[in-house]
Amino acid sequence: KNEVEQSPQNLTAQEGEFITINCSYSVGISALHWLQQHPGGGIVSLFMLSSGKKKHGRLIATINIQEKHSSLHITASHPRDSAVYICAVQDGGTSYGKLTFGQGTILTVHP
């Protein structure tokens, strides 16, 4: 079973700051997802990565398959970025698609 660890668990930032959330996992995967969940809200998929780097607006996600590590960066953070960010790894092989989740990082951005 894949073990997924995120750090930090809680993160507080001032508006405009550059933010990094890290994720490491223990077993090889077919893809890694970064998810966003606002309080009381649903889950939105931000990125799905199997290699390299992806960028969407102020969000950047990177993955290093050899080191089993991924990072999510938020540039010029804004209070609306306040949410829980969840890293999830996707199984490959015959059970492809199943997700194992990290515990989440609670991000609070103050104006």
Place this chain on the structure above:
Amino acid sequence: DARVTQTPRHKVTEMGQEVTMRCQPILGHNTVFWYRQTMMQGLELLAYFRNRAPLDDSGMPKDRFSAEMPDATLATLKIQPSEPRDSAVYFCATMHRSTYGYTFGSGTRLTVV
């Protein structure tokens, strides 16, 4: 935007009652997952289907939970009898058959009193 539709959004029920949650997958998404989210355990897989065939339900308490996919437009998760420890948010998620992109439903918040 295509959405995964879950009903009901909220459900409050008494212990011992039957609860049925429904999910309408996105057209073209051939894999349907049921996940449960609690404060203590976070998100966990309960069961999933591919092309309507059940692939894995090892995450579900078999004595009280059942998951079915009677047709390609409907997946159901049933709890009978419900218990207070089943209180959680239940998410349905679907995966596209070729891009493997994931979409989550809005969830069903279940409270068993």
